[in-house]
Amino acid sequence: xxxxxxxxxGLLDPxxxxxRLAEWKGRLDxxxxxxxxxxxxxxxxxxxxxxxxxxxxxxxxxVGALVDLHLGQRVQRVAPEVVARTIMTTIAAAKRQLxxxxxxxxxxxxxxxxxxxxxxxxxxxxxxxxxxxxxEQHNR
Numbered sequence: 001x002x003x004x005x006x007x008x009x010g011l012l013d014p015x016x017x018x019x020r021l022a023e024w025k026g027r028l029d030x031x032x033x034x035x036x037x038x039x040x041x042x043x044x045x046x047x048x049x050x051x052x053x054x055x056x057x058x059x060x061x062x063v064g065a066l067v068d069l070h071l072g073q074r075v076q077r078v079a080p081e082v083v084a085r086t087i088m089t090t091i092a093a094a095k096r097q098l099x100x101x102x103x104x105x106x107x108x109x110x111x112x113x114x115x116x117x118x119x120x121x122x123x124x125x126x127x128x129x130x131x132x133x134x135x136e137q138h139n140r
Contacts, residue, residue, distance in 0.1 A: 038106055038109035042106070046059055046060070046061055047097045050090070055071070055072050055074050057090075060091065060098055071083070096128065096129055099124060099129050102121075103125055106124070
């Protein structure tokens with residue numbers, strides 16, 4: 001009784017196993033490079049938004065933190081609570097735009113078919129879009 005040799009490319013074929021491992025490593029290397037590129041692009045994001053009445057202009061960074069605020073000349077003729085509400089509403093709008101751009105970058109670098117990319121994009125969107133302006137929270 002001679003030992004039967006498994007066909008080439010089978011489960012126990014060392015050459016086939018090495019080939020599959022090399023392919024798998026190549027895919028992991030590509031994913032790692034794409035993830036690094038996505039992270040770098042998202043970290044560089046900044047969004048600037050002005051309100052429609054020329055009262056305020058805000059800039060938020062990649063995590064949605066306010067990094068710049070410009071007040072227009074009109075703020076002197078508007079009630080302070082209106083200015084405050086406009087600032088908060090404009091920050092929320094900037095965060096929504098930031099979420100949109102971040103999700104585009106995630107889709108461009110990791111693809112839209114990847115479960116990991118979808119999970120990251122969903123988390124980013126949820127974190128940035130859940131910050132509602134105070135007047136919307138109080139009106140519930």
